[in-house]
Amino acid sequence: GAFLATIAFSFATGMLVAHIFGTLLYWRTAGVACGSFYAVSLILISLSPETPPYLASKGLYTECRKSFRWFRGCDHVSEKELNILLNSQKREISVTTGPRWRHYIDIAKRQEFYKPTVIMMFMFILFQISGMTVVPSYTVPMMKEVTGGAIESYTSMLMVDVLRFATAILACIVVNKLNRRTVLFLGVTISVASLFLTSILLYLRDFGYIPDEYKWVPIIPTMFYIFGKTLGILPIPWAIAGEIFPLAYRSLGSGISGMFLSIMFFVVVKTAPASFRDIGVSGTFCVYAFCISLCGIFLYFLLPETKGKTLYEIECHFKNTNANIKDSSENYRMLELEKIETGRDEGE
Structure with missing residues (x-):
């Protein structure tokens, strides 16, 4: 869990570094600096072996053993897990007869496949509709409206990035200490309450009920919103994704849920500018809060607690x-x- 939560830390670190580059460097230089991380990542991925489940699914058992031992070592427990993986894939291949599409239909009917897949779809809807990628993409115009120009936009952007970075470090600890559901719904509750409060304050300011000297006040619940979503909504989907799928269907389930994540990323990011323009930040925050609430309600009844439980x-x-x-x-x-x-x- 703590290891999977480092994905949240990497996300927050990347946003912080990218925004620092964008603030301090000429845009061409910033582009090269950010692109260098992609080049390093490509090199590291090229040096890493293929994943053991994929190799086993293709019948490449010798290569699978080498890859598994490269990742996990050669201790007794790892060797037993490797044998279970190989035997599971061998049985899966042996029972696969007829057209492949019939095989996939059979998998889709199994509860241990479609239930985790539906849960992960809701998790990634929650992940995106919480503004996880919208806020980093449109931080400057968003914070300009939230603060009413009382705080310089780039300064407030770095405030958001630093808070996100610090909260991501905290999340790595919290995810390892508390139950997954506790952390998730704590983040959902903080995010929903903060978004609604920010919207109310923005509406009050627009109607002149907040004096000019206090027009920066909406930034306070906004920062709590950043804290809540980074603490619970950012790390938990990735932690759950590594635990909820059975070994036999992990590749397929992860692929489907990952595709859904990308679709939601496209939808949310592309609709955000029109939403900010037509209903403002206050209205957009209300919509996000409502959608987070709906996803939270569904997950409250669908999501089991996985911390401390085996895959079995x-x-x-x-x-x-x-x-x-x-x-x-x-x-x-x-x-x-x-x-x-x-x-x-x-x-x-």
């Missing part, structure tokens, strides 16, 4: 079963997976 327990939750599984081969695989995750040896 999570998969059983979605299948509405326990350890007494009727299918003997599936029972063997699940029990072996449980042994690996609880650290028990075969002879125990």
